[in-house]
Structure formats: structure tokens, C-alpha cells
Amino acid sequence: VKTPTPETAGRLPLGVRLRLGREVAADLEGAYEELRARGLTAEQAWARARALVLPDAAAWTRLARVHRPLHAVLADRFSARAVERTERLAVIGVAGATILLMAGPLLALGPGSAPAPTLVPVFAAGAILAAVLASAAYRLLARSDADPDAMQAHLRATFALVAITVLVGGMGALADTWVFAARASAQPVTLPETMAWLGGTAHLLATALGLALGGALGWYVLLHAATRALGDLARDPWSASPPSTHPDPTLSLEMTS
Amino acid sequence: VAVEMQTLLRDVNELLVLSSLRDGAKHGYQIALDVESDSGGMFSFQHGTLYPILHRLEKDGLISGAWSRGGGRRRKEYTLTPRGRSALDGRSRTLGDIVARLLQVVRGAEAEAP
Numbered sequence: 001v002k003t004p005t006p007e008t009a010g011r012l013p014l015g016v017r018l019r020l021g022r023e024v025a026a027d028l029e030g031a032y033e034e035l036r037a038r039g040l041t042a043e044q045a046w047a048r049a050r051a052l053v054l055p056d057a058a059a060w061t062r063l064a065r066v067h068r069p070l071h072a073v074l075a076d077r078f079s080a081r082a083v084e085r086t087e088r089l090a091v092i093g094v095a096g097a098t099i100l101l102m103a104g105p106l107l108a109l110g111p112g113s114a115p116a117p118t119l120v121p122v123f124a125a126g127a128i129l130a131a132v133l134a135s136a137a138y139r140l141l142a143r144s145d146a147d148p149d150a151m152q153a154h155l156r157a158t159f160a161l162v163a164i165t166v167l168v169g170g171m172g173a174l175a176d177t178w179v180f181a182a183r184a185s186a187q188p189v190t191l192p193e194t195m196a197w198l199g200g201t202a203h204l205l206a207t208a209l210g211l212a213l214g215g216a217l218g219w220y221v222l223l224h225a226a227t228r229a230l231g232d233l234a235r236d237p238w239s240a241s242p243p244s245t246h247p248d249p250t251l252s253l254e255m256t257s
Numbered sequence: 258v259a260v261e262m263q264t265l266l267r268d269v270n271e272l273l274v275l276s277s278l279r280d281g282a283k284h285g286y287q288i289a290l291d292v293e294s295d296s297g298g299m300f301s302f303q304h305g306t307l308y309p310i311l312h313r314l315e316k317d318g319l320i321s322g323a324w325s326r327g328g329g330r331r332r333k334e335y336t337l338t339p340r341g342r343s344a345l346d347g348r349s350r351t352l353g354d355i356v357a358r359l360l361q362v363v364r365g366a367e368a369e370a371p
Contacts, residue, residue: 020308022310022331023308023332023333024308024330025283026284026306026330026332026333027284027285027286027332027333028286029330030286030287030332031286031289031290034286034287034290049286051303051304052289052290052302052303052305053285053286053289053305053310054288054303054305055303055304055305055306056305056306058304058310059304059305059306060283062309063305063308063309063312065311066309066313066316067312073350101300112267129268158307162277
């Protein structure tokens with residue numbers, strides 16, 4: 001179904017636009033069938049259904065007002081630069097807060113235990129992972145301006161960071177074990193040293209796996225939220241549509257007598 | 258109480274949709290066609306003007322929309338919620354009062370006219 005795409009439609013969040021496009025397309029078909037059943041010719045029914053169902057510029061403007069994201073309402077009170085700066089600070093804040101939260105397990109290490117050297121890159125990957133997830137959730141849920149390409153990029157980045165976190169943690173544990181084994185074969189190691197190695201390595205692995213699990217959960221939630229919000233693009237009836245053929249906007253209530 | 262014409266028109270639009278759903282769930286196009294035929298062509302939603310009304314009512318919780326499959330195609334169907342039903346009753350009374358007042362004024366003016 002080829003339907004008009006007034007510029008005002010662009011103001012609607014993409015997910016809403018897609019769902020609305022489907023609704024309009026289905027109603028167009030339904031109205032056509034109903035009017036045909038009422039005895040109109042195919043041409044008459046089609047023209048009547050189009051006039052009834054296809055939104056004009058005024059209707060799109062009203063729809064954009066109804067579906068205005070909360071972010072847009074709040075952002076209007078500030079300059080675009082101030083909003084951008086706040087958003088950047090928020091992303092940095094999320095990453096910083098994640099690092100602080102992750103510092104907790106470091107302090108929880110037992111006496112005599114030392115954190116593994118590879119714990120720092122694991123924490124860094126975890127902080128970036130949290131920032132990517134927070135940024136994607138913000139664009140999808142608050143700003144409502146996420147497009148499929150951006151969401152795909154976010155999902156790929158999340159997946160890659162989950163893999164990197166597990167890889168760094170695993171490689172770090174392997175390197176620690178290798179170093180400890182080399183030391184143990186050169187000279188006898190004490191029980192406290194063995195316990196410290198065990199504690200550090202277990203801690204590293206637990207941290208990496210915990211972060212990866214959290215990231216995977218975030219990825220799963222994000223994937224579902226994106227699918228729900230963006231829908232199936234293959235069924236987007238607004239893509240490649242001709243300009244509006246309804247230059248005559250009417251009142252929402254048309255009274256005739 | 259001052260009546261804003263813009264608000265009144267919006268309320269009438271919403272009332273037409275709510276009353277159309279009183280007897281059961283309907284698709285958007287069915288609401289538009291039914292309002293037009295039930296009013297003998299006096300009221301009609303043209304050029305998709307129904308959708309902002311439907312979506313606003315849905316957002317306000319007065320109607321609920323759900324996708325259903327019929328005839329091989331998924332279509333959105335709207336139903337009146339309990340909140341919508343009480344809003345319909347309340348708004349009908351309010352509109353009745355407004356129309357009664359209007360007629361009172363108009364007929365009074367007619368009676369006074371020479």
C-alpha cells in the first residue's frame with residue numbers, strides 16, 4: 001500500500017510511526033472492503049477509503065502532539081547544547097558509577113589476597129558495557145529517536161563487550177595460573193601464597209563472569225525492547241512513499257447539514 | 258462556566274468515538290463509518306483525523322487497543338474501558354447541559370425578537 005508521508009510524520013517516534021502505519025494500512029483495506037460490501041464501485045470505495053483513513057498534515061501534527069516523548073517535553077525547556085552536555089555527562093556518570101560499584105568486590109578480597117592485574121581491564125570493559133547499555137536504553141525509551149541502525153550498533157557493541165569481558169577474565173586467570181605455576185616450579189610456595197593466588201584468580205573469574213552475565217541480560221532486555229519499539233521494518237508502509245495527495249486539511253469535526 | 262469552542266469540539270469528537278464503542282470492540286475505520294452513518298452524515302471523520310483522537314483516548318486509558326487477526330490481516334481493535342464508560346456517561350450529561358443551555362439562550366432570544 002502506497003501512502004503519503006507528510007513531513008510532520010517524521011516528528012513521531014519511529015516505533016509509533018511504524019505501528020501507526022500498520023494500523024492505517026489495515027484500516028484502509030478494511031474500509032475499502034466494507035465500502036465495497038455497501039455497494040460502492042472499486043474506484044469509489046478506494047477513493048472514499050483513502051479520504052477517510054489516510055492522515056493529512058493536520059492529523060499528523062496532532063498525532064505528533066499525542067505521542068510526544070517525555071524527553072522532548074523536558075528538553076524544550078533547555079537549549080539543545082545544554083541537553084547534549086547533560087546527556088554526555090549522564091553517560092560518563094553511569095560509567096563512573098559502575099566503576100565505583102565494581103570497586104566493592106575489590107575491597108571484599110580476603111586478607112592476604114591481591115587483586116589480579118587483569119581485573120582492571122575487566123572492570124574497564126564492564127564500565128563501557130554499562131555505558132553502552134544505558135545509552136541504548138536512554139535513546140530507546142526516553143528520547144524515542146533510536147533508529148534500527150543505531151540499535152543494531154548498540155546490540156553488536158554490547159555483545160562484543162560481553163565477549164571481551166569473558167575473554168579478558170579467562171585469559172587473565174590463565175596467565176595468573178601460568179605465572180604461579182612457573183613460580184611454584186622454581187621455588188616452593190607457602191600456603192598463604194597459594195591461598196592468595198586462588199583467591200585472586202577466583203575473584204577475577206567471578207567478576208568477569210558476573211559482568212558478562214549482567215551484560216548478556218542487558219543485551220536480552222534491550223533486544224526485546226528494541227523489537228517491541230521498532231517492530232518489523234519489512235512491513236513499514238511509510239518507506240518510499242509518494243508525497244501527500246491530500247492538500248486539503250479539514251477540521252477534525254466536519255459538520256454538514 | 259465558559260465553554261471554549263475548541264475544547265467543546267474536541268470533547269464532541271471524543272464523545273462520538275466513545276459512544277461508538279459502547280456496544281463492543283471496533284476497528285478504527287468501523288468507528289469512522291459508523292459515526293458517519295449513525296449521524297446521517299452530520300458527523301464525519303476525514304483524512305485520518307480519527308487517529309489522534311483514538312490514540313489520545315488510548316493514552317488516557319478511556320479505550321484500549323489490541324491487535325487481532327481477522328481475514329488474514331492483523332488489525333487494531335479498540336474497546337471501551339470501564340474508565341471510558343464512566344467518562345462517556347459523565348461527558349454525555351455535560352454535553353446535554355451545554356446544549357440545553359444553548360437552546361435556552363437561543364429560544365429565549367427568539368422569543369424576545371419582534
